[in-house]
Amino acid sequence: MHAAEKQHGYTLRSLTALDNTAIATIIRKVSAEYGLTADKGYGVADPTLDDMSQVYAAADSAYWVIEKDQRILGGGGVAPLAGEEKVCELQKMYFLPQLRGKGLARALAVKALKFAREQGYRACYLETTAELGEAIALYESLGFVRINQALGNTGHDACEVRMLKTF
Numbered sequence: 001m002h003a004a005e006k007q008h009g010y011t012l013r014s015l016t017a018l019d020n021t022a023i024a025t026i027i028r029k030v031s032a033e034y035g036l037t038a039d040k041g042y043g044v045a046d047p048t049l050d051d052m053s054q055v056y057a058a059a060d061s062a063y064w065v066i067e068k069d070q071r072i073l074g075g076g077g078v079a080p081l082a083g084e085e086k087v088c089e090l091q092k093m094y095f096l097p098q099l100r101g102k103g104l105a106r107a108l109a110v111k112a113l114k115f116a117r118e119q120g121y122r123a124c125y126l127e128t129t130a131e132l133g134e135a136i137a138l139y140e141s142l143g144f145v146r147i148n149q150a151l152g153n154t155g156h157d158a159c160e161v162r163m164l165k166t167f
Contacts (some may be wrong), residue, residue, distance in 0.1 A: 006102040012111065012163050015063040015075065017053040022072035023065060023094075024049045026160070030094040034131045036158075046155070052092070055079070060119050063092070064111060066104050069109055073099040078112040081125050081152035088116045089154065090126040093135065105138055113142065123166045127159035138165050 015023065031037065031044035041105035050053045056063035056077050059126055061144070063077030074095030081089040090112055116124050126144065128135055146164035 006021055007104060007107070010066055010068045010073075010099075011101045012107060014064050014105065015053050015065050015077070019065050019072055019075075019124040019142050020051055020053050023052055024026060024073050024093075026072065026074060026096055027092060030096065033097075034129075036129065036131065052077075056126065060088075062112070062115050064108055066099060066108065068096070074104070074108075075113060076105070076108045078116050080121075082148070082154070083152040084125070086120065087151065088119070088121040088124050088128060089152065090124055090139075102132070105135070106142070109138065109142055117148055117167050121167065123164055127154055128163070130160045130161055135162060136163075139165075158159075 011040070027049060028044055034139060036044060055061070056079060058079070061077065061079035063075060065072050065075040067073060076091075076093035077091050078088045079091055081087045090109065093105060093109070113124060124144075126139060127150070130137070140163075142165065144165045145166050147162050149162070151164070
């Protein structure tokens with residue numbers, strides 16, 4: 001009941017082209033907050049950051065945003081992991097400070113994992129950094145386990161924490 005009260009007024013919905021600028025701005029802002037700069041090989045350097053609705057338009061991909069009062073406050077998605085068959089990647093989970101601690105990251109991640117299973121993926125992979133301790137705790141609570149070796153070809157060589165959840 002307590003989590004539901006914290007989530008009142010927030011909407012979790014699919015990303016649209018109209019959201020591209022807002023979510024790219026959030027990713028850049030949150031990345032800067034944690035020192036995850038483009039020159040260090042983090043997701044903020046992705047060349048597709050400003051056109052994410054196109055990136056996640058494929059049937060086996062999805063990205064969701066969380067908004068309140070018609071303002072995007074965060075988002076996250078799932079897409080095939082390049083170089084791995086039937087494995088997806090949980091990607092670009094970024095939330096502004098006012099969105100944190102409300103259980104909405106969990107709600108979004110659960111939605112993404114459900115989508116991944118429905119698409120026939122056998123596992124979900126993610127990469128993150130030790131700087132994001134809250135995120136790591138969330139992922140572990142969802143059944144992700146740390147693995148020693150990177151999977152696929154994410155292009156994010158600075159992410160030293162690698163996690164996998166099998167379905």
